[in-house]
Amino acid sequence: MDLNPSEEQQQLIDAFSAFYAKECPVERVRAAESSGHDADLWASLRTMGALEMAIDEQSGGWDASLLDMALVAEQHGSYLAPAPLIEAQVAARLLARTGGHAAAAALGRALGGDHLVTIALHPPRGGVLALVPGGSAADEVIFFDQGQLKCVAIVDRARPVPNTGSMPLADIAVDSGSVVLESGEPAEQLFESARDDWLVLMANALVGVGSRSIELGVDYAKERHAFGVPIGSFQAVAHGLADAATAVEGGKLIAREAAWAADDEAARARELACFSCGFCAEAAREASYRSLHYHGGYGFMLEFDIQLYFRRARAWPAVFGEPTHMYARGAVERLSAVGSGL
């Protein structure tokens, strides 16, 4: 067991941490609140190789492991970066894995320049892909429908859906013009694996949200005095932060383990993807709620940053589903393994 990132991984963490610190101060997050998308930040992330890292060398990428990407996602989350990194990475990785002419062409467009390809996490209902992450900034979306993996161009930019987390979401109609990338069993497997990747990266991004929430709460609890002492000396405050910090630390371990398992323990990869995202979603919710509450009335004011984390913690994973839904998906995976041994 080695819980330390490798030297290369540490360099990756340091590079992206420095990047976000410089390019994504909280003013920039606030400035992008209306659309949830900062096109310049996304362009800078592209320059950093954010998409290339997600795909194999043959497809023109760096062939990073999911764990490498997870370490970047954690930084992304801790800065609440308003750019559709996770969706774009998952979409690109899916296209590279799919192979074939249509997928290769779509990947070419995604890597080519100012053309964002995202992924819908659920099949369309009534011809509409609901709450597509990155959807209001995207030029093209990959989706799964009735046994087929498809992509479709978004001709006019989709209307952003106002939402809790100020994210670039859109409902996208897919009634015509879609192209089939893969069909049948392989299509379903590719789509489910992409969903697993998204869950793992989201889990790690939520670790970033939770960790930063704890920092904000702890800093405030040390500074703010009431009844003549710092409020962090009251157990009613300290114990809530201790519980939340414990859950976030545990979440960091399971989120990284899930990313590691994608390459190194395939038999448990899906259950860990589900469990890690469900757990980290709840841990980030609790951490941001506790920290906001311990800010007193200030936590309720838009001016204080903790509200940004509180809203994002709830909304970000919700485009996949509630934590309970993730736990159930993971349990189905475990039960089928246990059941075959009975």
Place this chain on the structure above:
Amino acid sequence: MDFRLGEGSDALRDEARRFLDDNFTEDVRERMHSTGVHHDRDFHKARVEHGMLAPGWPVEYGGQGRDALEVLAMAEEFQTAGAPTYAGSTTLMVANVIRHMGTEEQKRLIVPQALAGEIVIVLGFTEPEAGSDVAAAQTRAVRDGEEWVINGQKMFTTNAQEADYVFLLTRTNPEVAKHKGLTTFLVPLRQPGVEIQPVFTVSGERTNLTFYSDVRVDDSLRIGEVDGGWDIMTVGLTFERSLPQGGDSRRLLRAMERWALTSVDDAGRAKSEDADVQARLGRAAAEIEVSTLLARRCAWVQNAGTLPGVEGSMAKLFATEALTRQSADFMDMLGPDGIRADGDPAAVAHGIAEYSYRFALGTTTYGGTSEIQRNIIAQRGLGLPRA
């Protein structure tokens, strides 16, 4: 990064499984359940014979020099099986204190006996008026020549009826600050003046009250300096930081998964296909994974040459609170049948959910309450000021 424990751990885990298959028999289980005593002399002896008691100890003491992650893998299996290990753990913890802080004579006399399974040592810290505030102990030790005379009372002296010695925290100087007037002794339990009174708990586990009236102990059995007891306690407690976690939850989850796969609802549909059942099982499985990882992190830190501090508090806090939630949740999941207890043929898996619900109550208290762990995490981990 690598989340595999390693080949040495895998090998010792396999050995532990084989050992448990052979030695954690129905007879041993039955004795545990009927007496509430989580120590079994035959089982303890078998551990010694098979190198399953102290594999982490150096070879010169009869151990195998295994590292913390290897020992943890073995301990995870014992905990998941629900095997009786508590008296073994307290004995080894005290032996470890003596190894680091004892006199040469104590090391020569006590440690080999402890590792050979010839003696059992239990803990005598907690008192009626001193629980979490353990340094408030009032049990008195007064010097009389080469001996000390002890008077007082200890709570929760678990396994005292099985034991040869109690590792006793006493007050030797009432005039100084409470942490500065404490001394620890290894007190022989089988002597006049020691009274052991059984105490039965909600989980069915037996513990004891122990009373000490003019009990005499030789100065050669004093551990550490006179009035230096707090240093001894501090060292002793650091040995407790790489314990396995999540095993009791894992045993419970396995039983509940089996139930879900083999039971049907009124409409004949498998419980394993019920979304509510799936969500409860999944949440518990996620929490157990986290409990396991937090505990493994402690052993990993220890292998790296650092004593886990805050990491140990997080592991203990999270795992015991998780067991408390899970056992309640699974009782609800089983519906009215959730309250059926062991002995009722209709109880699911011998009533493991309702048993765990009662068992969990102790886990958030002994070894430092959840509140004490939160204080440690807040102050040492987060850097928040003391109250």
